[in-house]
Structure formats: C-alpha cells, structure tokens
Amino acid sequence: MSISLRQLRYFVATAELGQISQAAIDLSISQSAVTTAIKELERIVGANLFLRTPSGMDLTMAGREFLSHAYEILKKVDEATHLNVVSSAVEGTLAIAATYTVIGYFLPQHIERLRRLFPKLELQLFELKRESIEEGLLTNRYDMAVLLTSNILNPALTTEKLMSSTRRLWVPAQHPLLQRDSVGFREIAEEPYIMLTVDEAAHSSLKYWSTSTYQPRVILRTSSVEAVRSLVANGQGVAILSDMVHRPWSLEGRRIETINVRDPVPAMDVGLAWRRGADFTPPMQALRSYFQQTFHLPGVRDASFTTP
Template sequence: MTLSLRQIRYFVATAEAGQVSQAAVNLSISQSAVTTAIKDLEETIGAALFERTPHGMELTGAGRRFLSQAYEILQKVEEATQPSLVSEEVTGTLSIAATYTVIGYFLPFHIERMKRRFPGLSIQLFEMNRESVEEGLLANRYDIAVMLTSNILNPELVAEKLLSSQRRLWVPARHRLLSESQIGLKEVAEEDYIMLTVDEASHSSMKYWSQTPYLPKITLRTSSVEAVRSLVANGQGVAILSDMVHRPWSLEGRRIETISLTDPIPSMDVGLAWKRNAEFSPTMDAVRAYFRRSFSVPE
C-alpha cells in the first residue's frame, strides 16, 4: 500500500485535535474518511500510531515519532508546491487582536505555524471583546484582527471570511431527541436550554430564534463553553453551538452528541478584519497571505 499526503494530513489533524470527530470538523470531511486514512496509514507503516481510548486518540510511541516526520514532509511539500507570494524573510512586529472564541479554539495552531514560517516575525496577540477589537483597529492600536466576522458591525472595517462553522444542537448521550428523524427549534424549545453568552453568542442565537414563533427555555446563562459542555453532558439542558467549539466529551468524561436542525441556523464565520483603506505593511501582507493559502481564499 502506498503512502499518501492525504493520509499524512489526516494523521496530523487527528494528532493535533486528539479526536477523529474534531479532526473531521477541522478538515471539513467525514469522520469515516479520517478513520479509513489512519487505518491505511498504520497498515502501510506497519505500526499502530494511535491508542483508541474512551476520550479520544492518544499517540503511541511510533505515532509520536511519525508526527515529527509528518510535519517535515508537509512543510517541504508546501514549500515546493505553494511558493510564497510574500517573502518568508519578512521581519518586524505585528499586533493581532482576537476575540475569546477565536483565541481559544482557532488561533493557537495558526500562530505556531506562522512563527515557523516567518521566524523573523514577532506577533503580539491581544484578546478582547468585539467592540474593543473594532475600536482598536480604527485607532490603529492593532494591525489586524482574527475574529467572528459574522458579528462585525462597523462599516469602517473590512472583513474577509476564512471559514464557516456550522451550528448544531448539543445533547447528552441517549437523549430522547437522538431517536427522532427530524428536529427543529420547535422541539428544542421544549427542552431546558443552556445559553452561552461569550462573544455575543446569546445575541446571535436570539436573531435566529426571533424568526420563529418559539423561544428557548433558558435555565442558565454562562460565559464558559466548558460549563455548557459539562451541563449538557450531565443532562442539565441542551445548547446550540458551532462545530468549532464542540468536543464529544465533557471534563467528567461524559459524551456529548450533536444534531443537525431542520430550521435554518446561520453558521459562525471566522476571518480577518482590518481598517478600511489601511496601508498594508509587509508583516500584514505575510499574515493575510498565510491565511488565504491555508483556507483557499481567492486573492
């Protein structure tokens, strides 16, 4: 059996996410495709790369050794097939503002990759809410932002979407709704609901709830995604959140399932933002080019 780049990419994504389900979300493919690729890769190499546990995928000794080699392979392929439109010798400092959800669930992986690609680039990272990000960009305190572009309100900012993360219903294992063929907001409204508030999540939720005759039966509002995860897993309510922040296990080791709803639920969009008519520096060009290549955004 021949080793393929697809297998290596799926292996790396799983190693970084620690779970096949999350790797599939990050890659925008099915879980079965990831599972098959890893199985084929293990057969080709002749060694188990992961130990399958109730909480996810843990690298074996062979898996840890192969991960280091996999990074080198992918980096060489990327250098050979995608010559940079900006110099990788770029030097200087770039200030990046980011909102809570982005800095917690999206940005760290890309910061590490950018630092490897642009060793002369010094990145200053700032976390704050949307209003502060927008005000800081307009005041030139930050060069660029990575944020939920679907929340941006100020017309003086330019937004460029990188990815869309679908929102689904979170329920505990063996929940009665898992046996139903179609679930909409009408059925969700009958359940106790845990409302996330961070990054204007509650405001975003109420925008699509307001398009229906139903309202969520909110029993708790919290700014903590981990609190929502634990409460749902322990049967204290349901929630509608994006795939980007979903993990199939709570801190207590209890399972969280997701259900796609029949009602139109807008995605959570993540992307770049900057001041309209801003003059791009070489460091800004480098970071924007990196994200555009990573997410296949047209120039």
C-alpha cells in the same frame, strides 16, 4: 506493520461520530473498510481502542490517548501539505487583536505556524471584546484582527471571511433526539437549554430564535464554553454551538453528540478585519497571504507584497 494515514483518518472519524456507520457515510466508504482499519490499528497498538456497545463505539482509555496522538499526526501532515510560500524574510511587528472564541479555538495552531514561517516577525496578541477591537483598529492601536466577522457591522472596517463553522445542537450520548436525522426549534424548545454568552453568542442565538414562534427554555447563561460542554455531557441541558468549539468529550470524559438543526441557523464566520483604506505593511500582507493560502482563498500572492 506500520500505521497508515488512512487508518488514522478512519479512526478519528469513528471516535468523533461514535458509530462506524456514520463514519463510513462521512468518509464515503464502506463500513467494512472502517471496521478493518480499526481492527488493524488495535492489532498494531496492542490494545482495544473502542468499547463496542449497542449505541455505538466508545473510546477506551487507550483510545483517548491514541486519539490525541492521531490529531497531532494529522495536523502535522496538513501543515506539510499546505506550505506557505510567502517570503520568510518579512520582519517587523504586527499587533493582532482577537476575541475570546477565536484566540481559544482557532488561532493557536496558526500562531505557531506563523512564528515558524516568519522568524523575524514579532506577533503581538491582544484578547479583547469586539467593540474594543473595532475601536482599536480605527485608532491604529492594532494592525489587524482575527474575530467573528459575522458580528461586525461597522462600515469603516474591511473584513475577509476565512471559514464558516456550522452551528449544530449539542446533546449528551444516548439522548432521545439522536434517533432523528435533524431537529427543529420546536423539539429543542422542549429541552432545558444552556445559553453561552461569550463573544455575543447569546445575541446571535436570540436573533435566529426570534425568527421562530418557539423560544429556548434557558436554565443557565454562562460565558464558559467548558461549562456548557460539561453540563450538556452530563445531561443537564442542550445547546446550539458551532463545530469550531465542539469537542466529542467533556473534561469528565463524557461524550457530546451533535445533531443538525433543520430550522435556519446561520454559520459562525471567522475572518480578518482591518481599517478600511489602511496601507498594508509587509507584516500585514504576510498575515493575510498566509490565511489566504491556508484556506485556499482567491487573491493569493507569492513573495511580493503590494497594497490591496
């Protein structure tokens, strides 16, 4: 019996959400369909993929290994169904600047695809802070940037949002707050808080906390997303971070859950930036068109290259 994409998607949803009922809601299907798909997968694989516990579904060792394969298969299918039609004959050099979060959690798969789609295009990557990126774009040191556009205020730059990543509360498995559908700043302020500082995350966080009468009880500030992940997973505190950097497991294999925040918390916007009025070269247009097609944005052009 062969494995279907439907089974893989049901398995991934259950692994990420930790409960068959939540996976069914997220997928808009019945719980029995999810249960059946998982049982079929376990029969095909010949191993238990989950441990059934009173609190939900925990991945076994085999389940974690299978999850990594499932992610890879679904990623390849997504690539195959979102083929880029911009001419692969584009050649030249493109200097791309990116911030820490973007280069770590957003860009790698796109860089891989771009290099396969445009084999004659040399991509030069630079990891920098936002201020250095803005200065580099204005002085033509970099052609374009991929960064958190929600942090850019410089009117001399043009930005184009590609995606918005919702920010949610991260908590360890079986945390009491998981009994609620959503939480507010009042409940979060009662918990020890881990404050991420990289990519102006602390500044962004304090902006939305400042609209509230409550303040986070910060016990640690760190520039490491992995440190936040491990501390939260091990019950040392909670954090509000975006879905883009969320992973359901820490390095130690402990689960990290997310909860919706009902108080206003802006999403983290990721997108492109370039110097306002810049003449687009074919490599610049190829990059922009690739992302426009990938994220189904308006203004997609096929093989022709024109100045915006």
